Structure formats: C-alpha cells, structure tokens
Amino acid sequence: MARDRTFETLAVTEGEHPFETGSEAGDVTSPIHLASTYAFPGLDTEMSLEDVDPDAGEFVYSRLSNPTRHALESRLAALEGGEHAMAFSSGTAAIFTTALSCVEPGDHVVAFDDLYAGTRRMLEDVFEARLGVEVSFVDATETAAVEDAMRSETELVWMETPTNPTLALCDVAAIAEVADEYDATFGVDNTFASPYFQRPLELGADVVAHSTTKYLNGHSDSVGGAVVTNDDDLAEELRFQQQVGVGDMLAPFDSYLLLRGLKTLPMRMREHERNATAVAEFLEGREEVSRVYYPGLESHPQHDLAREQMDGFGGILSFELEGDIDDAKRFLEALSEFTLAVSVGGVESLIELPAGMTHEPLAPEQRAALGISDTLIRVSVGVEGLEDLLADLESGFDAVARQAANAAADD
C-alpha cells in the first residue's frame, strides 16, 4: 500500500512534477505561465469550456485555469487535506467568494465577533447592507453562543481561530457539530495557524480560507488568498463564482511566489513558533506588561483547547503595555528590529498598534468589547536571531522608562 507522504514532502513537491507542469523541458519547479489564452487542438476537438481537465494538461483561458495556478492549487489542497483548492488575488477575495457561494438574500450567517476587521466589515457593509443577508456576531469562544444564534435560515457559520489580535480560539470540532445539525456550511479562516499547525477540515469544517499573503507565502511580497474544501457541490459553486461570478484569481507570478514560499512553510513555522514562545515568555516576565496573549502560554485561557486542536501555537502574540497610548507609541518608535507595519506571517518581525492601525476602522466601543485597548500591541514574530529581538524589545521598555523618569524629574 502506498504510504501517505509527509506534510514536509507535500510542501516541497506536490503539484510540481517534471513533465506534468505544462513544460516539455522537465522543469523541477513550475514555469511561470503568463499566457492568457491557449491554442485549441482544432475545431472538431471534443474539448468544451465546461469540461477542460487541467489535471490532463488542458487549458483554455487563464481566468478559468492556468498551469502555474493549477500547480499551486494542487499543493494547497494537499496541505489542508482537501480535494479542491482555488487561489484568489487576496484573502479578502477568497472569503468574499466563499460567502457568496453559500448565501442568498434572506439567509442568515453566524460569525465570530472577533474576526479580522476587514472580514467583519465585509459581512456588515456588503452582505448585510447590500445583499440582504443577516449576520449575527457572537463570542464563539463559547460554543453555546454559536448554538444560541443558529436559526433554520442559517446557511453559513464563519469562524477564525486563533483570532486577530487577541489570539482567542473557538472549538472547531464542537462548532462543526452545531453547523451540521442546522445543515449550514462551516468555514474557518486558518490564516493565523497555517495548515502546518491546524487543519480545520480534519476537525469537521466544510471549507478553509487563507490570506496567503501571510504565512503561506511567508515573505511579505505577494498578496493572495485561497479556499480549500472536500465538498464537491461547494467546490463547483465556488469555481463558478471564481470563474464567472466574481472573476477573481491569483496571477501566475504570485502563484509561482507562493509555490516557492510553501516549500519552506514547515521550517519557517517551527522557527516562528520557537521565537514567539521565547518572546511571549520574556514579555510575561516584565513588570511593564500587564498581559500577554499567546495560545502557547499556560496563562492563555484556552491553552488546553489550543493543545487539543492545534499542532503548535504559531508566531503571533499580543501584549498589554502598562501606561497610556503615548507610552505605547514611545515603545514602538524605539524599536529597530521590529518594523512598524500591518500584516503578519512574513520572515521579518512586524509590530503594530491595533487601536491605531489594523482595528482603527472599528468603533471604540467595538474595540473595547473585543479587549482591544489603546496599549495593546500585536507582534508577528519573525525568524531573525532571538537575541536581537529580545534586545530590541528591551530598548522599547528603556525608552518608556526614560520618559517616565524625565517626567518625574520635571514635576
């Protein structure tokens, strides 16, 4: 019996088989196929637009399918443990197309209240305000809250775990049972964990979405998204929406970058986690920090759930700095190894102030309800040398202490 190949092997080779990537030369990595259209074998061909088979090397037009994107989609499906994958021009487009594939006017959606702010805005400002879909946002850290919000017209349950920026978890297997009971599609945004640390399809989710901009590409040089599912009907609808309804797909060059980035996903994720664990422990030991949010810490309220449903805790953490927003700004401005920037998941360490950057579009009351204070700082820990990262954070604390000492001397 053939042995299942390991995650590491799939990450390096799946989808890129010499002589099967649309090249006669036997390239070991997929060429970047820039063609927008492909020559028909002849007018009397059996090939129709509906039943072209990319697996058999059949391509018609690049919005529908493209050899480089097809190679990438094969790899994404294998890594998430799914049958079907589709790559989009952004994570936002992937999530939008998925939601559009599941609901119509009059339907109801149950969503985590702690979603990525852009996804929440999409559900509120596009699906609710323009498409006549009602959305209930619930605290999904409690499965009972999801259950209570379900209705007979609920068609989609949309979750994210861990969340951004407070790293809250929801119980994927338990919510899958609730969604099943109501015959609703259950989707999980797996961007923060990556399939190396968490595979929601194995836990009962129907569909998984990614902002590939983050860990999957891993080098902060491509914006993209992906959706993976085992559900044939949903895949057909998704493909229809991708190719005909929305018409959104990842470009060949970005598909190539992602194929390349994915090769090192396992080793990058291991390093991200190693550094993040050390940074979280360092911060937890500082008196200037009142709280650290990282699922790998025993102090995380859902540490046990994280151990159960994840294979690792990832590279993102947040912490609450003692003081006010000026102290937080002073801290951030003193850093040189951590770049002040939104986004996460690249090999370089990034840091940001959610209240003034990623979550600034939320109303202050919404931020407060989600635990996003003015001094909450989010860190995407990169793979640089740990000593450099810790020394940099130390200099941030020093800058805040210097200012406090100066202010005290002035009084």
Ligand code: PLP
């Ligand atoms: N999902 C999560 C968890 C994110 O953090 C982001 C972006 O930050 C998105 C989705 C949106 O992805 P993109 O920026 O690729 O559209």
